[in-house]
Amino acid sequence: MQSPGSFPIAIIGGGPVGLAAAAHASARGQGFVVLESGDSVAASVASWGHVRLFSPWRYNIDVQAHELLSGTSWVEPDPEAFPTGEELCERYLRPLAQTPELLPHIRLGARVVSVSRFGADKLKTAGREQLPFELTIEAKDGSRSTLLASAVIDASGTAQTPNPLGSAGVFALGEPEAQGRIFYGIPDVLLTLRQRYANKSVAVVGSGHSAFNALLDLVMLSDDAPGTKVYWVVRRSREDIMFGGGKNDALSARGELGARLRDLVARQRIEIIEKFRIAQVNQLGTRLWLESADHRTLPVDEIIASTGFRPDLTPLRELRLALDAAVEAPVELAPLIDPNEHSCGTVRPHGARELRHPERGFYIAGMKSYGRAPTFLMLTGYEQVRSIIAELAGDVEAAERVELVLPETGVCNTDRARSSCDTQSCAPSETESCSVPETACCA
Numbered sequence: 001m002q003s004p005g006s007f008p009i010a011i012i013g014g015g016p017v018g019l020a021a022a023a024h025a026s027a028r029g030q031g032f033v034v035l036e037s038g039d040s041v042a043a044s045v046a047s048w049g050h051v052r053l054f055s056p057w058r059y060n061i062d063v064q065a066h067e068l069l070s071g072t073s074w075v076e077p078d079p080e081a082f083p084t085g086e087e088l089c090e091r092y093l094r095p096l097a098q099t100p101e102l103l104p105h106i107r108l109g110a111r112v113v114s115v116s117r118f119g120a121d122k123l124k125t126a127g128r129e130q131l132p133f134e135l136t137i138e139a140k141d142g143s144r145s146t147l148l149a150s151a152v153i154d155a156s157g158t159a160q161t162p163n164p165l166g167s168a169g170v171f172a173l174g175e176p177e178a179q180g181r182i183f184y185g186i187p188d189v190l191l192t193l194r195q196r197y198a199n200k201s202v203a204v205v206g207s208g209h210s211a212f213n214a215l216l217d218l219v220m221l222s223d224d225a226p227g228t229k230v231y232w233v234v235r236r237s238r239e240d241i242m243f244g245g246g247k248n249d250a251l252s253a254r255g256e257l258g259a260r261l262r263d264l265v266a267r268q269r270i271e272i273i274e275k276f277r278i279a280q281v282n283q284l285g286t287r288l289w290l291e292s293a294d295h296r297t298l299p300v301d302e303i304i305a306s307t308g309f310r311p312d313l314t315p316l317r318e319l320r321l322a323l324d325a326a327v328e329a330p331v332e333l334a335p336l337i338d339p340n341e342h343s344c345g346t347v348r349p350h351g352a353r354e355l356r357h358p359e360r361g362f363y364i365a366g367m368k369s370y371g372r373a374p375t376f377l378m379l380t381g382y383e384q385v386r387s388i389i390a391e392l393a394g395d396v397e398a399a400e401r402v403e404l405v406l407p408e409t410g411v412c413n414t415d416r417a418r419s420s421c422d423t424q425s426c427a428p429s430e431t432e433s434c435s436v437p438e439t440a441c442c443a
Helices: 016-027 043-047 063-070 085-097 176-181 209-224 252-266 366-370 378-392 396-400
Strands: 009-012 032-035 111-117 133-138 144-149 151-154 182-184 201-205 229-233 271-273 278-284 287-292 297-300 302-305 362-364
Touching: 009 016, 009 111, 009 133, 009 144, 016 032, 016 063, 016 085, 016 366, 016 378, 032 144, 043 085, 063 085, 063 378, 133 151, 151 378, 176 182, 176 278, 176 302, 201 209, 201 297, 209 229, 209 252, 229 297, 287 302, 362 366, 366 378, 378 396
Parallel strands: 009 032, 009 151, 151 362, 182 302, 201 229, 201 302, 229 271
Antiparallel strands: 111 133, 133 144, 278 287, 287 297
């Protein structure tokens, strides 16, 4: 058996953070392979390609990735423009994946189904750190193969594991059976799925910005299809709904989104169903009936579940992880991002030190590192992988250094010794304030 250091770094996920990790690994001369489950890089981002990000281009491009692209014919987007998810793919992520430094090391259609130590389960301790990681990879045709790696960065995101409708964090009764008429995330209401929602009664479940996007699109649809009825189902009371900071929001596009929704609610274009904790989904005839814990019912034709996302930890069960019991983020990171205490504007930059696990050489980065917290900022993910790659390359000083500077959004650019931010929050402190997949807080 070769020494672990002779194998490449395995980067799981070919989205913004995974490709940034690859760019940094390339710059430091580290061998790496990017494993992307989709048929193209950033497949998860493409799935919400119709959604416009809250943040301009200058907040969405990694520094090292920018350097790689600058050596090609790439045309840099206007740094002050706001891209859609599809534009992020087309004008940044796909060109980045085509650079000669990255292209030979990217494997598409490669879904990682397990990560372990070579020949050792979780119980084995002796000599564990001298063993390479072993990844089991499933191809599109169902065939499986293994890959040995010196280290693993899991940047696979959370877009494929949405939260269920049930108020207790589990599927509501009847929810699995009704999934053909439940969309999890932000559907393309105005184009590809227009016929699905036009002139239908639709319940949007969730109180964060993913729900905001879906609600606004449905109201626009109702202008052309007046039979479209829009319900907004929330657990909180009407008075407790947080629309955001409006003009005071440091991310102006996000503030505008909340202000537009507030206006539509005031004009009764959207009917709020408040204090509704979903317990059951019944299919009766051609309709779905949402039933609350206090036995109220709401009949609708379609449901949009904009309830956030959670990490899929199943492939990692043979690794020794240190995850917070509630947030499901690394234990050192969890108190810094707990949505009960923080918004994306009060999470200070962090890196390898906060992301380490007892399994040396394994890191979770990007949106998945935040567990169930929706407060992730894309540039924070870039800072994470810059620090991780520096640590793997043996540059301890660079790994400990904070290089993220984002004063406009309220993100601290101080050293890691500070316990909190003194700057203004860039988002209301709501638990679903930043729930768009992959880019979350700035999408």
